[in-house]
Amino acid sequence: MKRNRLVAGNWKMHGSLAANRKLLDAIVAGAAGLGGVECAVCAPFPYLAQAAECLRGSKVAWGAQNMSEHLEGAYTGEVAVSMLKDFGCRYVIVGHSERRQLFRESDAQVAAKFVAAVTHRITPILCVGETLEEREAGRTEEVVGRQLDAVVNKGEFAQAVLAYEPVWAIGAGRTATPEQAQAVHAFLRRKVPSETVILYGGSVKPQNAPAIFGMPDVDGGLIGGASLVAEDFLAIARAAARKG
Numbered sequence: 001m002k003r004n005r006l007v008a009g010n011w012k013m014h015g016s017l018a019a020n021r022k023l024l025d026a027i028v029a030g031a032a033g034l035g036g037v038e039c040a041v042c043a044p045f046p047y048l049a050q051a052a053e054c055l056r057g058s059k060v061a062w063g064a065q066n067m068s069e070h071l072e073g074a075y076t077g078e079v080a081v082s083m084l085k086d087f088g089c090r091y092v093i094v095g096h097s098e099r100r101q102l103f104r105e106s107d108a109q110v111a112a113k114f115v116a117a118v119t120h121r122i123t124p125i126l127c128v129g130e131t132l133e134e135r136e137a138g139r140t141e142e143v144v145g146r147q148l149d150a151v152v153n154k155g156e157f158a159q160a161v162l163a164y165e166p167v168w169a170i171g172a173g174r175t176a177t178p179e180q181a182q183a184v185h186a187f188l189r190r191k192v193p194s195e196t197v198i199l200y201g202g203s204v205k206p207q208n209a210p211a212i213f214g215m216p217d218v219d220g221g222l223i224g225g226a227s228l229v230a231e232d233f234l235a236i237a238r239a240a241a242r243k244g
């Protein structure tokens, strides 16, 4: 079956009103002629209004990088799914390894965020991935399987996107080989509905994107650093569009 292609930018904690404006305008212009792939940017919360303003009516969707598992209440500093909806978000990243590692998000918490997103019709981009230590101990499938199983049994996975992001490849300039990515994607694929889009993330650049996207179970990418440079992000999106 032919699955959708998606290239999503994760800006992480980068940006300013002025820099975002230039970046978004360039992405909108470049994406206008792009067929066969959907583009999205996941911006920091304060810039969602700007993203909505710049991207509304364009071919580029927008989303957030995190959200609360609670729907409302006394949770100082948190952001609810209904607020993301207010700003037109199509996507929300949940369970990014930086959230799991730096902010101690548990599998159960990630699963609760996932369910809240699906229930409110925002597409979660669920991230899974192993550390270098876990890979070297031969535990990759056990770890990503556990992270996915915490969620698969709960929400409606048919409405979600999955992203395999090996922790050792994130921001490292070191990427999984296409074969390493394919092996994990094929493992994950067996656990989700056949139409589920599975992205690869971890130092995807214009140079390595064609080979990674050429793998049969890789449907696109979740892009960190390269998503902050319009030409690079667009070149990566074109590589996904070229996939047959």
Ligand code: 13P
Binding pocket: 010, 096, 165, 169, 170, 171, 172, 173, 201, 202, 203, 204, 222, 223, 224, 225, 226
């Ligand atoms: P880099 O592309 O900078 O390695 O980041 C990947 C990532 O974490 C995307 O969510």
